[in-house]
Amino acid sequence: MRKKKGSLMKSNHFVFAGALLLIIASCNTTKHIADGEHLFEEATVNIKNDTLDKDRKKLFESRLQSFVRPEPTSNFKVALWNMGGGPDTTVGFIKRWIKKQGKPPVLLSEVNQEYNENLLRNRLENFGFFQANVTSDTIIDGKKATVQFDAVAGPGYKIKDVVFDVDTTKTWGQDIASSQGNTLLRRGNNYNLDVVISERERIDVDMKNKGYYYFNADHLLLDVDSTVGTHQVDMYMTVKPETPQRAKEPQKIGKIVVFPNYTQSADGYSRRIPRGTEAYEGEYYIHDPDNKFRKKVLANHLFFHKGELYNREDHNMTINHLVNMNTFQFVKNDFVDSKDSANTMDVYYYLTPMKPRTLRTELIAKTATVYDGIEGNVNWSLKNAFKGFETLTLTAFAGFETQRGGGVALNSNYIRYGAEASISWPRLLSPYKWAPSRKYIPRTFASVRYEFLDRRTAYTLNSMTFNFGYSWKENERKVHDLTVAEIIYAQPRNVTQAYRDQIDQFPTLGHIIEPQFSFGPNYVFTFQNNMEDRTHTYFVRSALNTSGNVLGLIQGADASADNPQYLFGTRYAQFVRGEADFRHYWKLGPNSTFVTRAMIGASHSYGNTRQLPYLKQFFSGGPNGMRAFRARSVGPGLTNLADLNIEDFFADQTGDFKLELNAEYRGTISGMFKWAAFVDAGNVWLQRADASRPGAEITTKFYEQLAVGGGLGLRVDIDFLVIRTDFAIPFRVPYVQESNGWVFNQIDFGSREWRSKNLVFNLAIGYPF
Numbered sequence: 001m002r003k004k005k006g007s008l009m010k011s012n013h014f015v016f017a018g019a020l021l022l023i024i025a026s027c028n029t030t031k032h033i034a035d036g037e038h039l040f041e042e043a044t045v046n047i048k049n050d051t052l053d054k055d056r057k058k059l060f061e062s063r064l065q066s067f068v069r070p071e072p073t074s075n076f077k078v079a080l081w082n083m084g085g086g087p088d089t090t091v092g093f094i095k096r097w098i099k100k101q102g103k104p105p106v107l108l109s110e111v112n113q114e115y116n117e118n119l120l121r122n123r124l125e126n127f128g129f130f131q132a133n134v135t136s137d138t139i140i141d142g143k144k145a146t147v148q149f150d151a152v153a154g155p156g157y158k159i160k161d162v163v164f165d166v167d168t169t170k171t172w173g174q175d176i177a178s179s180q181g182n183t184l185l186r187r188g189n190n191y192n193l194d195v196v197i198s199e200r201e202r203i204d205v206d207m208k209n210k211g212y213y214y215f216n217a218d219h220l221l222l223d224v225d226s227t228v229g230t231h232q233v234d235m236y237m238t239v240k241p242e243t244p245q246r247a248k249e250p251q252k253i254g255k256i257v258v259f260p261n262y263t264q265s266a267d268g269y270s271r272r273i274p275r276g277t278e279a280y281e282g283e284y285y286i287h288d289p290d291n292k293f294r295k296k297v298l299a300n301h302l303f304f305h306k307g308e309l310y311n312r313e314d315h316n317m318t319i320n321h322l323v324n325m326n327t328f329q330f331v332k333n334d335f336v337d338s339k340d341s342a343n344t345m346d347v348y349y350y351l352t353p354m355k356p357r358t359l360r361t362e363l364i365a366k367t368a369t370v371y372d373g374i375e376g377n378v379n380w381s382l383k384n385a386f387k388g389f390e391t392l393t394l395t396a397f398a399g400f401e402t403q404r405g406g407g408v409a410l411n412s413n414y415i416r417y418g419a420e421a422s423i424s425w426p427r428l429l430s431p432y433k434w435a436p437s438r439k440y441i442p443r444t445f446a447s448v449r450y451e452f453l454d455r456r457t458a459y460t461l462n463s464m465t466f467n468f469g470y471s472w473k474e475n476e477r478k479v480h481d482l483t484v485a486e487i488i489y490a491q492p493r494n495v496t497q498a499y500r501d502q503i504d505q506f507p508t509l510g511h512i513i514e515p516q517f518s519f520g521p522n523y524v525f526t527f528q529n530n531m532e533d534r535t536h537t538y539f540v541r542s543a544l545n546t547s548g549n550v551l552g553l554i555q556g557a558d559a560s561a562d563n564p565q566y567l568f569g570t571r572y573a574q575f576v577r578g579e580a581d582f583r584h585y586w587k588l589g590p591n592s593t594f595v596t597r598a599m600i601g602a603s604h605s606y607g608n609t610r611q612l613p614y615l616k617q618f619f620s621g622g623p624n625g626m627r628a629f630r631a632r633s634v635g636p637g638l639t640n641l642a643d644l645n646i647e648d649f650f651a652d653q654t655g656d657f658k659l660e661l662n663a664e665y666r667g668t669i670s671g672m673f674k675w676a677a678f679v680d681a682g683n684v685w686l687q688r689a690d691a692s693r694p695g696a697e698i699t700t701k702f703y704e705q706l707a708v709g710g711g712l713g714l715r716v717d718i719d720f721l722v723i724r725t726d727f728a729i730p731f732r733v734p735y736v737q738e739s740n741g742w743v744f745n746q747i748d749f750g751s752r753e754w755r756s757k758n759l760v761f762n763l764a765i766g767y768p769f
């Protein structure tokens with residue numbers, strides 16, 4: 001055993017209080033440690049091996065460290081437990097809550113070092129280091145202790161040869177041997193028990209897809225011969241002699257029985273076909289005496305067929321479809337040996353429906369540096385609305401937002417309310433038969449939405465939206481959404497004289513209150529693999545939207561020649577609009593990630609319109625984008641709000657092009673408490689020059705007009721909910737003439753006026769990207 005020698009804004013108060021809490025917590029970890037005891041603070045692992053490169057050595061050490069038991073409690077968690085009263089059970093409500101957020105300390109006396117030495121030695125052998133030896137030492141620092149494990153790993157063994165030693169005179173042996181080409185055990189790779197386990201599971205899945213329902217991975221045995229050469233092994237995959245005969249026989253599907261309205265009785269699950277139940281299409285016995293479900297639709301989601309060999313893919317697809325039809329609360333299936341023929345199984349499905357009607361309410365409060373608001377909605381849904389597993393949803397919503405200074409938007413308070421009706425079918429309703437993927441349920445959707453927006457001192461806006469289209473998954477990573485018909489109609493009314501006076505000063509404000517009518521298809525493609533445990537993962541979302549193109553060509557619409565065309569008395573939009581969102585997630589370690597995002601938006605308005613409709617234009621700024629700038633306050637281009645009589649103008653800047661770049665480092669403080677440091681850059685631009693906004697149009701030097709900002713954030717991640725706060729300031733303001741727009745020399749946290757105009761606080765739910 002060795003001894004080791006020994007006056008701010010309101011939002012700033014929150015930062016100070018949080019920092020003070022962390023300082024107090026870091027000094028409070030050994031408060032309740034008794035004399036003679038020590039806090040088990042950390043376990044470290046050091047591998048001594050000359051053949052491992054630095055990165056692999058670090059990876060092995062990190063993995064071995066995670067196996068040490070008990071796992072030490074973080075200092076922050078211990079401090080919270082202590083601050084909540086520690087072992088005292090008589091504390092009040094607030095202290096109990098604080099204590100619940102923490103964990104009691106793990107003592108050194110609870111650590112069995114001999115057990116952990118054997119455990120780590122075993123894990124090293126599983127990694128192919130068959131001659132490993134592990135020792136440990138304890139380092140004491142006051143009342144804190146660290147246990148250091150030193151592992152002499154020895155040479156790692158590699159795979160020399162792999163042999164599938166099975167009886168190929170039998171069908172089951174031939175089926176196992178035929179999969180050897182897909183083996184995970186590759187010559188020259190390091191021996192690894194995890195790979196061996198995965199290989200057994202791979203063979204098991206392959207056999208089940210060939211009909212061997214009763215076969216499983218435990219029937220396989222891998223013999224390893226480590227005497228064949230210098231630090232090499234031969235591997236022999238065999239089938240255990242005690243494997244039962246029926247595991248070696250492929251099974252066929254017999255009767256298929258479905259109980260779609262099942263409630264379990266005291267007698268358990270029924271294993272008989274109720275009298276009077278006829279076979280639908282000659283093979284599906286669907287017992288639904290009350291006709292609550294359309295048999296044709298249900299049968300489309302059953303992938304087994306009578307007389308075919310059992311197949312694990314069909315098994316899983318059927319279960320996945322039934323679970324994802326948004327109708328059944330519980331889905332269970334059972335396979336029973338048929339009494340009518342050998343090596344045949346009857347299949348029973350027991351489906352317990354959800355409550356058909358649900359009512360959900362949501363209330364969301366939001367706040368930022370210059371506004372407060374609240375939104376709420378009531379959502380009523382009916383499942384299996386027309387007996388074909390449709391979901392009908394009716395939603396009513398309302399909300400308001402009020403500005404409270406900050407140098408912007410003096411008349412942008414608003415209230416909004418509306419309703420939406422939507423329906424989703426678990427199939428593709430189309431005159432053409434096409435099935436993009438059997439594995440996933442494709443959906444047809446339709447919705448109609450009405451919204452009333454009242455910008456109380458400016459105007460009111462009535463808008464209607466109709467959508468009809470399809471959504472389907474190509475695979476786990478790729479999702480397609482095709483809106484065949486997207487129709488948007490917006491009609492402004494009650495424009496106040498004050499707002500008309502603003503239009504006289506700034507004519508582009510008139511674009512907001514123009515009647516808007518667009519119609520056309522909209523396609524969105526999404527790729528993501530960030531649900532996978534990889535060092536580098538990606539999210540990509542791209543969209544293409546068009547409106548009025550065919551009709552505009554037919555009618556010869558030409559707004560530039562003062563020859564606009566109308567449909568139902570309203571001038572319609574004619575444009576092509578595309579956007580893309582690229583995200584890269586770089587996992588730096590178990591508790592840190594570096595995320596980058598690039599958002600690009602481009603459009604071309606022609607024929608009947610000179611620019612995108614207001615509801616289709618791009619904007620920048622806000623809690624999910626340029627966090628150092630208020631929502632819709634960036635650009636377009638070199639536009640300066642101060643030049644537009646800011647006392648009478650509310651920030652609502654939009655454009656026809658957009659570029660936004662974001663970078664964010666995400667780290668962990670402790671447990672559910674996370675932090676982030678970020679930098680954002682971006683702007684929006686117009687397609688054509690605007691005399692009232694010089695420098696707003698896009699040029700080849702658009703990159704010189706990017707706004708830049710950055711800051712720090714705190715996140716509370718409680719699995720199902722992430723509460724996010726961000727504090728940000730601008731680094732570069734495009735319209736500032738000095739220093740090429742960079743404003744570092746203007747930063748003055750001690751100035752109340754500077755903080756009021758530049759320090760932006762955002763409170764949001766979820767990560768920004």
